[in-house]
Amino acid sequence: MNMTPPELPVRGPHLKLALLLGVAGALAALALSPYLLAVMPLKFALLPMPLWVALGAQAVQAGLLCWLLGWLGLFLGAHHQLDAPWLRAWVYRQPRPSFRPQRWWLAALLGVLVALLIISIDLIASHGPTGTSAHASFGAAWRGGLASFYGGIVEETECRLFLVSLFVWLLAWTNQRQAKPWMFIVAIVLAALLFGAAHLPAAFAMGMAHTPLVIGRIVLLNALVGLVTGSLFWKYGLEHAMLAHFCADLVLHVALPLIGAG
Template sequence: MGKMKRNDLKISILLAVICFIGGFLVLPYQLDAMQQTLPHQYEQLIETMPVPMILLQLITAIQLTVMAFIVAFLGIKIARKVGFSLDILDALFTKTKVSFETRWVVRAFIFGAISAFVIVGADRFYYQNKISGISDIEPEFSLIGLIAGVFYGGVFEELLMRLFVMSLLIWLVKILFYRGKSELPSLFYWMAIIIAALLFAIGHLPATDAIFGGVTTDLMIRSLILNGIAGIFCGYLFWKKGIEYAILSHMFAHISLQLIMIPLFY
């Protein structure tokens, strides 16, 4: 038991350190996006910035690292209680030999590519003709966006929404309604997957409001679709194979978004 606690601590520290990279780059990435979509607000923000950018990046990175550690540590504890797999992360700090399963890695990559296609394709082929302002936004390849997406989106968001939120939802169902029973019906896992995906999508509505000056029904549906589809895929992978596969899929969604979908459609 003591060894397991130490492993949980080590895994949490590793994941938090990885999130430091995403935290350091997420601010300049957000500012780059703001410069493209809200140039006047961007200029005002830069002019009134109270401290140098590098200091703000460090502060953001440290805050995210602390949050990532807490979310990871609690999420790991809860995930173990409800039976979610952490085999690959565990193997990093034990003598156990565990490797990724090729067929599930392929699925994770396919899910990531589909998610990226939906994000770009929905705007390119549908919403730019339906929602004013979207046709004025032309995504471009961003190296900072790629790295921040891989480490912030791919790792931190999966720790928060899948490892912590999904595990917590399943744990609550178990202790409230299925105490003492070994297995939950699949329905509850799907409910947890959808709730976590919806919460993630709803979390993007403030950014949508800032960009478009309000949130209409079309914009709300757009946000739910564009940000929810990847959450459903990642939730399914977390349920069936473990958080490592969800992280892989989310990372590849950002990779394929920047390297394939944006150059292909723009």
């Protein structure tokens, strides 16, 4: 059984909360647009439709996915106490979890630390700055700041709330719906690896090589974020995972370009 049961039981329904995640996901996808236009200009230049139509369709798609996958994640995770307790309390006017500021500070700190770890590993592996720092400027910083909402909202909804909950549900199904601690760990690792692999298309579109070494580095470095946020999701809820991911992206996509611009 789960070693860290929540302070309050997870109670449905989930549709209204999922709708909130869908709306937030659509807005986050719109905020991501300046970043995508900067790092993948050729892709958007070749689109057979007006730019505003493509960006609008992308936002709608992200919103629908967050709504659907968010609902599925909430539904599958409810029995195993995987939830978004703070958002649930706000949406459904339920009692809030007890406020423990150290948990929020821990989530933010872990996000910053995993970003610094990624930068360090990337510098050692490539013998020089790559990735975000290649676009070092104040313009890249503000675009990266807007893009950080996408990571914190959309990616955490899809890869933590949905994927981790799905894997835990599947594993628990083999044990009479009783999830053991190792099942949560396996689910977090699997979701983190899939999260890392999901970054490959964007990396290739930005011109990165298709070599096994580059592919492995992209997957593993991004998986580090997934391991941290997945653990926070399990222990404290989706909101803490979102905060950690957002802070990690602020370091990678805002602080790093500003350092390079300086």
